[in-house]
Amino acid sequence: LYLGAQRSAYAIGPIESATIPKTAADFIKSQRPPAPLFNPYEYGGYLEWSLGGSYKLFYDQRSLDPNIYAEQWNVHQGRYQDIFQKYGIRTVIFYNFDFVTNNTATITLSLLANPEWNVVYADSIAVVFVRSTDTSLPSMDKQGVWKFLKATAQQRLDKYPADPGAHIELGRVLLFSGDATTAHDEFNTALRIDPSNVEAKRHLDAYR
Numbered sequence: 001l002y003l004g005a006q007r008s009a010y011a012i013g014p015i016e017s018a019t020i021p022k023t024a025a026d027f028i029k030s031q032r033p034p035a036p037l038f039n040p041y042e043y044g045g046y047l048e049w050s051l052g053g054s055y056k057l058f059y060d061q062r063s064l065d066p067n068i069y070a071e072q073w074n075v076h077q078g079r080y081q082d083i084f085q086k087y088g089i090r091t092v093i094f095y096n097f098d099f100v101t102n103n104t105a106t107i108t109l110s111l112l113a114n115p116e117w118n119v120v121y122a123d124s125i126a127v128v129f130v131r132s133t134d135t136s137l138p139s140m141d142k143q144g145v146w147k148f149l150k151a152t153a154q155q156r157l158d159k160y161p162a163d164p165g166a167h168i169e170l171g172r173v174l175l176f177s178g179d180a181t182t183a184h185d186e187f188n189t190a191l192r193i194d195p196s197n198v199e200a201k202r203h204l205d206a207y208r
Contacts, residue, residue, distance in 0.1 A: 021043060021047075021126035022050070024121055024125065025050040027120075027128060028051060028093065029050065029051055029052075034091055034131075036056065037058065037090075040094055040095060080110065090130065091129065093129075094127060096148075103165075104149055109149075112145060117130070117131060120139055122145045122148075150177070156169060156170075164193045164197050167187070167200075
């Protein structure tokens, strides 16, 4: 009953198609990337429904364990190495853009930048990563994903050129993709627009 209700809550047309990882879940169901699987909190109920219990999920909205929630949040923030090692995570599904901020998810950027993780599926909503030591599935060229994320951040900046957050977002994507020089330019621009911007200062201080 719970899963059916949660599924129906998402089934409202354009919102569903813009947020639910249907094709990524279909990929996992048909191609069977190796378990254990890590998933974000927001995908738990849908994946439980769509995968039919064929994978043990890391977290879903029914969990009341504060420790698991804290670990999920640390991964979300890019602090994933120890947690993935603890649970032996071999496959990760995560969204491209945060549901609240609409910024590119830090863990997605982190795994894209890490050669130890391959992309085996990607679309405009979600990415599926598999450890590079697991070669059962063909990997995709990460450059295609980077190109999409950069273009999305640039479109936001073109629309809101006076928004320091738009400069910071493009800077984040550029930084993780390896273009530190241009990223720093964006952070500096954000700071010129808003001299009190804490996030811009933090990025600049981290790489001085």
